Amino acid sequence: MNRVHNDNFAARLDAAAHKVATLLATLLSQSPLEGETVRPKHLILAMRHGVLNGGKRLRPFLVLETARLLDGPEDAALRVAAALECIHCYSLIHDDLPAMDDDDLRRGQPTVHIAFDEATAILAGDALLTLAFDILSSPGTELPDRAKLALINQLARASGVGGMVGGQALDLHAERVTPDEAGIVRLQAMKTGALLRYACAAGAIAGGADAEALARMTRFGEIIGLAFQLADDLLDVTSDAATLGKAAGKDAGRGKATLVSLHGIDAARCRLDGLVEEAALMLEPFGARAATLTEAAGFIASRDR
Amino acid sequence: MNRVHNDNFAARLDAAAHKVATLLATLLSQSPLEGETVRPKHLILAMRHGVLNGGKRLRPFLVLETARLLDGPEDAALRVAAALECIHCYSLIHDDLPAMDDDDLRRGQPTVHIAFDEATAILAGDALLTLAFDILSSPGTELPDRAKLALINQLARASGVGGMVGGQALDLHAERVTPDEAGIVRLQAMKTGALLRYACAAGAIAGGADAEALARMTRFGEIIGLAFQLADDLLDVTSDAATLGKAAGKDAGRGKATLVSLHGIDAARCRLDGLVEEAALMLEPFGARAATLTEAAGFIASRDR
Numbered sequence: 001m002n003r004v005h006n007d008n009f010a011a012r013l014d015a016a017a018h019k020v021a022t023l024l025a026t027l028l029s030q031s032p033l034e035g036e037t038v039r040p041k042h043l044i045l046a047m048r049h050g051v052l053n054g055g056k057r058l059r060p061f062l063v064l065e066t067a068r069l070l071d072g073p074e075d076a077a078l079r080v081a082a083a084l085e086c087i088h089c090y091s092l093i094h095d096d097l098p099a100m101d102d103d104d105l106r107r108g109q110p111t112v113h114i115a116f117d118e119a120t121a122i123l124a125g126d127a128l129l130t131l132a133f134d135i136l137s138s139p140g141t142e143l144p145d146r147a148k149l150a151l152i153n154q155l156a157r158a159s160g161v162g163g164m165v166g167g168q169a170l171d172l173h174a175e176r177v178t179p180d181e182a183g184i185v186r187l188q189a190m191k192t193g194a195l196l197r198y199a200c201a202a203g204a205i206a207g208g209a210d211a212e213a214l215a216r217m218t219r220f221g222e223i224i225g226l227a228f229q230l231a232d233d234l235l236d237v238t239s240d241a242a243t244l245g246k247a248a249g250k251d252a253g254r255g256k257a258t259l260v261s262l263h264g265i266d267a268a269r270c271r272l273d274g275l276v277e278e279a280a281l282m283l284e285p286f287g288a289r290a291a292t293l294t295e296a297a298g299f300i301a302s303r304d305r
Numbered sequence: 306m307n308r309v310h311n312d313n314f315a316a317r318l319d320a321a322a323h324k325v326a327t328l329l330a331t332l333l334s335q336s337p338l339e340g341e342t343v344r345p346k347h348l349i350l351a352m353r354h355g356v357l358n359g360g361k362r363l364r365p366f367l368v369l370e371t372a373r374l375l376d377g378p379e380d381a382a383l384r385v386a387a388a389l390e391c392i393h394c395y396s397l398i399h400d401d402l403p404a405m406d407d408d409d410l411r412r413g414q415p416t417v418h419i420a421f422d423e424a425t426a427i428l429a430g431d432a433l434l435t436l437a438f439d440i441l442s443s444p445g446t447e448l449p450d451r452a453k454l455a456l457i458n459q460l461a462r463a464s465g466v467g468g469m470v471g472g473q474a475l476d477l478h479a480e481r482v483t484p485d486e487a488g489i490v491r492l493q494a495m496k497t498g499a500l501l502r503y504a505c506a507a508g509a510i511a512g513g514a515d516a517e518a519l520a521r522m523t524r525f526g527e528i529i530g531l532a533f534q535l536a537d538d539l540l541d542v543t544s545d546a547a548t549l550g551k552a553a554g555k556d557a558g559r560g561k562a563t564l565v566s567l568h569g570i571d572a573a574r575c576r577l578d579g580l581v582e583e584a585a586l587m588l589e590p591f592g593a594r595a596a597t598l599t600e601a602a603g604f605i606a607s608r609d610r
Contacts, residue, residue: 035459036467037495043466043474094431099423118404122427123474126399126434127466133438134461137454145450149442152457154340156439161348161432162341169348169428190342 009295016064016081017057023082024051027135046116046124047131050093051086053107058300059084059199062224065293066203066217069286076143077206080151083135084202087159088195090128093121095168129159143206150205158198167191171256178257185226185259192232193225200224220282220293227275227301230268233258235303237265272301314600321369321386322362328387329356332440351421351429352436355398356391358412363605364389364504367529370598371508371522374591381448382511385456388440389507392464393500395433398426400473434464448511455510463503472496476561483562490531490564497537498530505529525587525598532580532606535573538563540608542570577606 028048030039060081067077096103096111104114113121136152157163167190200221204214237260260268279297283290333353335344365386372382401408401416409419418426441457462468472495479492505526509519542565565573584602588595
């Protein structure tokens with residue numbers, strides 16, 4: 001596994017983050033679009049607070065790199081990436097609420113319900129979730145109608161009751177009833193895995209991938225999702241709040257079961273290495289063109305070192 | 306204005322409510338769809354609690370009747386109606402939360418956060434909002450791709466930051482800063498008007514309407530929205546909790562400005578009669594075929610008598 005990332009990779013990640021943040025800032029302007037009345041200023045400010053917060057934009061990066069790998073149009077891929085980031089950011093806003101994870105800090109900044117209020121945080125999340133589907137369905141996203149409908153439908157499935165939201169619901173339950181290993185894997189595949197899997201599938205759809213390439217990139221995204229969660233669980237036990245920018249050791253403090261708590265740190269790191277290898281294997285047919293995505297897998301896995 | 310509705314109209318309304326509730330019950334099954342992992346049981350139960358609650362299904366009724374007026378396919382219109390009802394029901398679940406309107410009762414039953422818990426209510430709302438876009442984008446909704454994208458995009462605009470959610474944000478602010486008449490009308494056009502307008506526009510799109518018929522039905526929906534809100538404001542001052550099935554006099558108790566508090570009950574009723582006439586005018590080109598929709602306008606306006 002490549003533990004030291006070259007400057008080129010870091011530069012690509014930064015460039016993608018900058019591009020998607022610029023587009024998100026435009027999409028979150030106060031000017032109403034056709035079919036809208038007004039966009040209330042404090043709601044737009046709350047949405048911007050939850051979105052324009054210096055995130056790494058890992059999911060958008062995966063969309064853009066996958067689309068690039070398949071020679072997809074960059075402008076359209078960027079809009080797909082922005083839509084996905086809206087979903088990711090809404091989920092963080094809602095997860096941080098007092099009734100959920102009750103977090104006051106996110107990336108070292110006050111969470112939306114602290115910076116604004118709880119009602120505004122709920123509504124900002126709802127509006128971001130809705131905006132994602134606005135972006136994908138809008139004529140401004142220049143892709144074939146059939147591709148746009150696939151992007152919308154897969155995003156809904158990845159993020160709804162049988163995906164991310166369902167995973168969060170299982171997670172809240174998991175604090176009461178400790179799940180077994182299969183339960184943990186399923187919960188994580190839904191809560192964090194589904195959107196990472198979608199990022200790669202969506203990039204492939206935007207890139208006009210054939211069935212084989214789509215299946216391959218979807219599986220790549222799935223592996224990335226598993227690696228991401230495992231690295232996150234490792235971070236939770238090995239890092240501290242200053243490094244994380246949010247409360248550390250929360251899972252352990254709550255007695256929440258993870259693969260790390262079940263099998264230990266060494267076994268988890270070994271599994272992580274295996275996932276990075278499997279990810280690279282998935283990209284083999286694309287050759288050297290897939291170098292950045294291969295590095296992305298390593299980057300995701302090594303966040304705890 | 307037609308204050309006594311004939312049995313035929315009531316029967317049509319009931320039949321539509323039954324059809325859409327049956328479809329919603331199917332859509333809210335526990336079996337995961339393609340692209341979903343599992344649907345957590347308690348989340349599905351919370352979603353069902355918020356949706357399958359004996360609502361009048363006015364918005365679905367308007368979708369179905371408008372589509373029927375334009376000879377649209379009933380199965381597809383029913384799915385559009387169900388998607389819209391998911392949006393309406395999610396908004397009620399979130400509006401009822403302690404941080405928002407803090408309501409314990411809805412149609413005489415405990416609200417979702419009372420019957421379950423706050424976190425589950427937030428997630429059930431999020432999942433229903435997402436499900437709406439799943440339904441519209443799914444291959445099961447048999448309409449041309451272009452029509453489906455229009456339905457999705459207009460729904461996102463009607464229900465997002467510049468529509469329903471924005472209206473709720475303005476409403477929460479309105480309790481602090483009393484808006485003027487233009488502000489009240491704008492707030493209401495967003496908070497409740499946008500989805501009723503969408504119901505008629507969506508029925509027209511599902512019915513393959515040309516630009517003129519679409520504009521006419523969209524305007525009809527807009528008028529219906531204004532009438533609905535005015536009737537609601539009248540209900541708030543003239544009714545009691547037993548009739549409403551929820552707390553009455555809340556707006557007045559909070560000192561919230563409405564057109565009724567501004568101009569009085571008689572002026573509001575007069576304005577309401579004018580709106581019903583305007584609605585009928587909008588339907589004139591459709592002749593006798595539009596009788597049910599004409600009656601719908603009267604029904605909506607006369608809920609306070």
